[in-house]
Amino acid sequence: MSSEDPSRPIGRRSGQLLFALGFVILSALLLSQITEQTKWAAKTKFFAQPRFWPAVSLAGMVLFGGLHLWRLPRRRYARADGQEARIWLASLEYALWFLAYVWLVPLAGYLPTTLVFMPLMVWRLGYRDRRMLWISAGLGFAIVVLFKSLLHVRIPGGAIYEYLPGAMRNFFILNF
Amino acid sequence: MDLLLSSLDILARWDVALALLVGSVGGVLIGAIPGVGPAVAIAILLPATFSMDPIVGLTVLLGIYGSSMYGGAIPAILINTPGTAVNALTTYDGFPMTTRGEARRALSLAYSASFFGGIFSVICLILFAPVLAKIAPMFGSREIFLAALLGIILVVTAHRGQTLIAAALACLGIFINTIGLEPVKYSKRYTFDQSYLSSGINLIVVVLGLFALSQAFFLLQGEDEKTRITKLKGGLFQGLRELGRHPRVAAVSASFGVVMGMIPGVGEFTAQFMSYTYAQKSSKRPQDFGHGSSEGLIAAETSNNAVPAAAMVPLLALGIPGEALTAMMLSVFYVHNVVPGPQLFQNQMDFVMALYLALLILNVMVLVFLLFATNQLIKVVKIPNRFLGVCVLTLSFVGVYSLRNSATDCVIATVFGVLGFVLKRLSLPVVPIILGMVLGGIMEVKLRAGMARVKTPFDFIDRPIAMILFLVILGVLALHIRRVWLDHKLIKEARWSTKHSSTRFGAHLLRRKNFISTERGKTVRARRSTLSHRSTDKD
Numbered sequence: 140m141s142s143e144d145p146s147r148p149i150g151r152r153s154g155q156l157l158f159a160l161g162f163v164i165l166s167a168l169l170l171s172q173i174t175e176q177t178k179w180a181a182k183t184k185f186f187a188q189p190r191f192w193p194a195v196s197l198a199g200m201v202l203f204g205g206l207h208l209w210r211l212p213r214r215r216y217a218r219a220d221g222q223e224a225r226i227w228l229a230s231l232e233y234a235l236w237f238l239a240y241v242w243l244v245p246l247a248g249y250l251p252t253t254l255v256f257m258p259l260m261v262w263r264l265g266y267r268d269r270r271m272l273w274i275s276a277g278l279g280f281a282i283v284v285l286f287k288s289l290l291h292v293r294i295p296g297g298a299i300y301e302y303l304p305g306a307m308r309n310f311f312i313l314n315f
Numbered sequence: 316m317d318l319l320l321s322s323l324d325i326l327a328r329w330d331v332a333l334a335l336l337v338g339s340v341g342g343v344l345i346g347a348i349p350g351v352g353p354a355v356a357i358a359i360l361l362p363a364t365f366s367m368d369p370i371v372g373l374t375v376l377l378g379i380y381g382s383s384m385y386g387g388a389i390p391a392i393l394i395n396t397p398g399t400a401v402n403a404l405t406t407y408d409g410f411p412m413t414t415r416g417e418a419r420r421a422l423s424l425a426y427s428a429s430f431f432g433g434i435f436s437v438i439c440l441i442l443f444a445p446v447l448a449k450i451a452p453m454f455g456s457r458e459i460f461l462a463a464l465l466g467i468i469l470v471v472t473a474h475r476g477q478t479l480i481a482a483a484l485a486c487l488g489i490f491i492n493t494i495g496l497e498p499v500k501y502s503k504r505y506t507f508d509q510s511y512l513s514s515g516i517n518l519i520v521v522v523l524g525l526f527a528l529s530q531a532f533f534l535l536q537g538e539d540e541k542t543r544i545t546k547l548k549g550g551l552f553q554g555l556r557e558l559g560r561h562p563r564v565a566a567v568s569a570s571f572g573v574v575m576g577m578i579p580g581v582g583e584f585t586a587q588f589m590s591y592t593y594a595q596k597s598s599k600r601p602q603d604f605g606h607g608s609s610e611g612l613i614a615a616e617t618s619n620n621a622v623p624a625a626a627m628v629p630l631l632a633l634g635i636p637g638e639a640l641t642a643m644m645l646s647v648f649y650v651h652n653v654v655p656g657p658q659l660f661q662n663q664m665d666f667v668m669a670l671y672l673a674l675l676i677l678n679v680m681v682l683v684f685l686l687f688a689t690n691q692l693i694k695v696v697k698i699p700n701r702f703l704g705v706c707v708l709t710l711s712f713v714g715v716y717s718l719r720n721s722a723t724d725c726v727i728a729t730v731f732g733v734l735g736f737v738l739k740r741l742s743l744p745v746v747p748i749i750l751g752m753v754l755g756g757i758m759e760v761k762l763r764a765g766m767a768r769v770k771t772p773f774d775f776i777d778r779p780i781a782m783i784l785f786l787v788i789l790g791v792l793a794l795h796i797r798r799v800w801l802d803h804k805l806i807k808e809a810r811w812s813t814k815h816s817s818t819r820f821g822a823h824l825l826r827r828k829n830f831i832s833t834e835r836g837k838t839v840r841a842r843r844s845t846l847s848h849r850s851t852d853k854d
Contacts, residue, residue, distance in 0.1 A: 151740060151741050154737075154740065154741055158737060158741055158743075159480075162483065169490070169505070172505075176503075176505045176506070176507070177502070177504050177505070178500070178502040180500050180502070183500070184766060184767070186762055186763060187499065187763045187766070187767070189497040189499075189500050189502045189504060190504075192489065192492075192493045192755065192758075193490060193493045193504055193505060195486075196487070196489035196493060196751075196755065197486070199482065199485075199489070200483050200486045200487055203479050203480070203482040203483035203486060204479075204480070204483040207479040207480040207483055210479060223740065226536065226740065227736070227737050229536065230532040230535075230536055230733055230736045233532050233536075233704075233708065234528075234532070234729045234732060237528065237531075237708055237711070237712070237725070237732075238725065238726065240708075240709075240712060241712060241715075241716060241722055241725040242722065244712070244716070253709060256709065257705060257709055260705045260708070261702065261705055264535065264702070264705065265701075266699075266701075266702065271702065275705065278706060279709065282709060282710060282713070286363065286713045286717075290363050290366070291366065292363050292366075292713055292717040293362075293717045293720060294713070294716060294717055295720055
């Protein structure tokens, strides 16, 4: 394994090794599945084969990913790589927040979920100022009105709206 | 003249006028907020534009694309933070002008230069459109395949120092595009027997993940920055007069923007670099560049604003997007069954002209808006980054979920969001993935169609345009290999120059001989020492 080469900067050093290694391993695994996951059609030209483009792209991923790994300035694991990986994992928290929001909207409705989600998230980020919480709730309301009520973007009405009385139910399903 | 009138007729609608207003003002606002950028905004708004008429939807997106760079100049000049990535060069001369108390002059010059760049490129393209309409039909399947291949190669080679990973990520984009049912034989490719993968991975889901969600995660993970803004006093009209004193720099920079914008995969950065270098070399005061030179600011802003109109050329004429933003716009065309390409230029020239006219009007609207509203607008710079992250996350939901009301799409977008976050952390490029997806799909279809009509591989390039494109591809690859070789030589020379010993080949050989003989001597002595028994005699 080579020592660090300072002459070729490629951005943040820590984490490059883990990413390149993961990329090559995943590409190689996908390439190994090519006979299972694609078909070779009889009486079909080589360039029109269903397997042709997956093979070209995966071979490219393995080749260029491998060369990138080989040309990395540092190919020895360092403690900083682990620290960087922890930051990547920390982003999963926000991914989970997003997925929880996605899960709740069809149940609790777009407007109620957004009115709770935005101030809650702002609170989680450490903004304890009451003004910020109100601004976030107001912004949530504005987003719902703009996209659902005015632009009629396709977002289903919440299951909770079924419990509302007749005309109000329809109004909420259509607009909020 | 008839063409112009019919194009104006397309635009003369209240919803198009509203789209122009929303696009221009929204684009300036988005550009002025560091950390959002036009890619995030366009990605979020894409599904919302699907329910609009093609001209209305495209006008909104073009408005954001064309006006965001105007807005991006504001934080670049006032707080040394570019609003959009392409405003990075504006900070070189814009911020030094602010530090010496000339913020108003810098802003007004940036607006005037951007306006000139935008108008110049649109006028060039309107004049150039009849020529394009004649050339575009000469592009058949083979030529479009070769142009798409050239686009991918240019995108990859444009990432200097990161070519290998850019190529790997472009291949990843091509691979993602192949997932699902193959369109001719209907055989499954990499679906792993999962029904949600049978229809493939939607481009917009990937775009929203890689641009919007990843940016949200990035902002949420970061820290808020405290900003101090200089108050502006007086009007902003003096820039137009000052721009008039540098017509050569402005014209050349705008020309670079137009030419570079038309080449797929090249875009704003190359145009800016070339214009800035030209302006510095031809200036009477080259030492001022980087320290608040008005010519430097004009070069940077004129060239980047000349690109958006020009970038529409490969998209409209050939159906080949040259960068991520035009790749996103391609999906708007597909949703409305408007197929960009040679047929569009032949049959719907008035639509193409209407888009150019919309860009022209947009530039005027943005300039007027900025001249009067800059003082109010600069307040958006103060929005805390992490709060912005919450907004982007909430808005991303609209983009992904409204597409098909599918939670699976949201999960896939989240996976790409995390991938985009990792790439952002490592300063690795995201654009090759998107262009790989779009151009990969085009290449697959066009290669299949093109190869069906040829007997030998040489027949593929036996038409003049195909041959020219093939030679250009070879030329680009040769130039890239030469550049890599020269870089390698430079690195080697730099290493040698830090050594104290002679770099002559003879001296190198002598040192090698000495080293080998010393090593050899050590081995021989070690072997002999094991053969000779240690004496145990005590006397």
